[in-house]
Amino acid sequence: MASIARTSLLREAATASRMASVRPVFQQQPLFQNTARIAAFHASSRRNLLPPPQQVVVGGVNDAAPVPAPNPSHGSYHWTFERLVAAGIVPLTVAPFAAGSLNPTTDAILCALLLVHSHLGFQVLVTDYIPEKRFPKARKGFSWGLNAVTALVGLGLYEFETNDVGVTELVSKLWHA
Numbered sequence: 001m002a003s004i005a006r007t008s009l010l011r012e013a014a015t016a017s018r019m020a021s022v023r024p025v026f027q028q029q030p031l032f033q034n035t036a037r038i039a040a041f042h043a044s045s046r047r048n049l050l051p052p053p054q055q056v057v058v059g060g061v062n063d064a065a066p067v068p069a070p071n072p073s074h075g076s077y078h079w080t081f082e083r084l085v086a087a088g089i090v091p092l093t094v095a096p097f098a099a100g101s102l103n104p105t106t107d108a109i110l111c112a113l114l115l116v117h118s119h120l121g122f123q124v125l126v127t128d129y130i131p132e133k134r135f136p137k138a139r140k141g142f143s144w145g146l147n148a149v150t151a152l153v154g155l156g157l158y159e160f161e162t163n164d165v166g167v168t169e170l171v172s173k174l175w176h177a
Helices: 002-022 076-099 104-129 136-163 167-176
Strands: none
Touching: 076 104, 076 167, 104 136, 104 167, 136 167
């Protein structure tokens, strides 16, 4: 990529020098007028993929920040549940291989915890990066989409556990392959 940018820079300089001899002195432009815009090692232009949303000011400077309604499934309880799920995955990942037995119940609990852990992580992404105040329809759409994908993955894991070898057996086979 750098060689392409350099040759275009050289071509521009050569064209500018040829044109400088043809133009009168008062119309001559500097030899490297576009060098500030040309970056030798940049492969893409500076443009946003999505346009920024409308900038709307709601309320005044001295308005208090809105306090959300108390909900037992959010806040510290929610955080504690996320930590318990994440901590529970660790022993369930190691236990089937350390004990030497592949138990379908352990495998099912591991799959359920992985599914809940993934869902909670993606739910935090939707909450953090799609503000409900600015994008109410997109937020609802992404939330429903996440729920649908989680249900679909849960169905797929259930089918894989009941009709095939299961997750821990698959990891074991891939590890020894």
